[in-house]
Amino acid sequence: MIRRILLTLLAGAAVLLVPWTVYLAHTLPDRYDTGQWRTAWVGFDVALLLCFATGAWLGLRRRRAAVPLLSATAAMLCCDAWFDVMLGWTSAERWTSIALAVFVEIPVAVLLALAARRLLSSAMPRRTVTLRDIELREDPRYQLVTRELPAVTEEIARRTGLERAEVADCLKTLRDNGFVRRERKGSWASIQQDLREPRPDDYDGADRERVTAFLDAKYANEVALLSWAAAHRDEFGPWSTAQRTSTRLTEEEFRELEAEYHELIARYSQRRRRPTAEEKELSLRFYAFPPPEAATV
Known part of the structure; x- marks a missing residue:
């Protein structure tokens, strides 16, 4: 049901954007004076900086939460390249904007998109x-x-x-x-x-x-x-280590716990490196179940 609603929203947005884009193409002026120009660009670059920093932190830990962040950063870089080139087309810095877009922003965006895809595909098949x-x-x-x-x-x-x-x-x-x-x-x-x-x-x-x-x-x-x-x-x-505990969870919370465990195992199991003499093979287990009603644990 959720998937169907999401697909309907995406398809509907694509359809509605067609007349809206045509309308803007015929009504927007070629020039427009606006305030907060500096704030808009500085704010955008601050957001881009935060995306880079957070994405690097999550990516180093192979967290799947990095996937949407890396994708968003790639999209922001493409937007940055587009507006830099378009808004500076008649200025003296036009070729600088084009060079940055072609040799820096777009290639980095592609690399981030590929990194997001790699992280997404690195999850263990279920x-x-x-x-x-x-x-x-x-x-x-x-x-x-x-x-x-x-x-x-x-x-x-x-x-x-x-x-x-x-x-x-x-x-x-x-x-x-x-x-x-x-x-x-x-x-x-x-x-x-x-x-x-x-x-x-x-x-x-x-x-x-x-x-x-x-x-x-x-x-x-x-x-x-x-x-x-x-x-x-x-x-x-x-x-070796052995730990146990008992807690009360809803079914949704239990599924979240299980998903986090599998994400952790996938992160350590699929690291790309050569075996070293300091490594040992370990048997890992995860069991969770309701205890007997009369049990005291």
């Missing part, structure tokens, strides 16, 4: 686990291959003991199902995804039993992993 995903997870070969990533095919074959052709076939299947991608230099890397649990009620018969068994096995593995972590907690040194 989808629900399918029966095909369950099938891949049940095949130990795919687990062996994905554990060795990032690596080239030959290196994965050497580490896992699988034949090269078998590894190549596994990688192709994983790529076709959105789990891995091939980098420019030929190595394979995992694709971070936000995989949602399937609902057994969405399936019938044997498929429903298979989904239920998958979820049972998943949570059994989670319990086993947490039990192992509790037994070895003194061995992790500074590389």
Whole structure:
């Protein structure tokens, strides 16, 4: 409903702007004296400065909130270039305005728009686990291959003991199902995804039993992993943390909390840098659920 209303508003605005633009083209004078000229331009540049500063701060932290701000900054730069050139067309500074527009303002606007697009596309793709995903997870070969990533095919074959052709076939299947991608230099890397649990009620018969068994096995593995972590907690040194709390939230607030968590994970999971000796692989979990009514936590 909201999407339909928004699209209607956008389409309606586009239609209404046609006669309005024609009207302005026939009624506006070529020259117009106005006050507050200095205030208007200084205020515009102050707003542009704030957009640059805030966008840089958000962009460095890979916050998705930077996307609309970078887009707005790009639009403001294009407006700045347009009015600088048009309003200074008959002045002695015309060529300076044109040079700034062509070589500074418009290129920077394009770079900001591309940066916004990159931040927008860097979010982890979200989808629900399918029966095909369950099938891949049940095949130990795919687990062996994905554990060795990032690596080239030959290196994965050497580490896992699988034949090269078998590894190549596994990688192709994983790529076709959105789990891995091939980098420019030929190595394979995992694709971070936000995989949602399937609902057994969405399936019938044997498929429903298979989904239920998958979820049972998943949570059994989670319990086993947490039990192992509790037994070895003194061995992790500074590389472990455990926190819990209880709070009351509306469903909307809960969804906001979940979205912020996924944004945080995406920000740290998709950083573009080479692995270093100081890094460690960490298992991260996020669970939230209503406790038993009689529980005291």
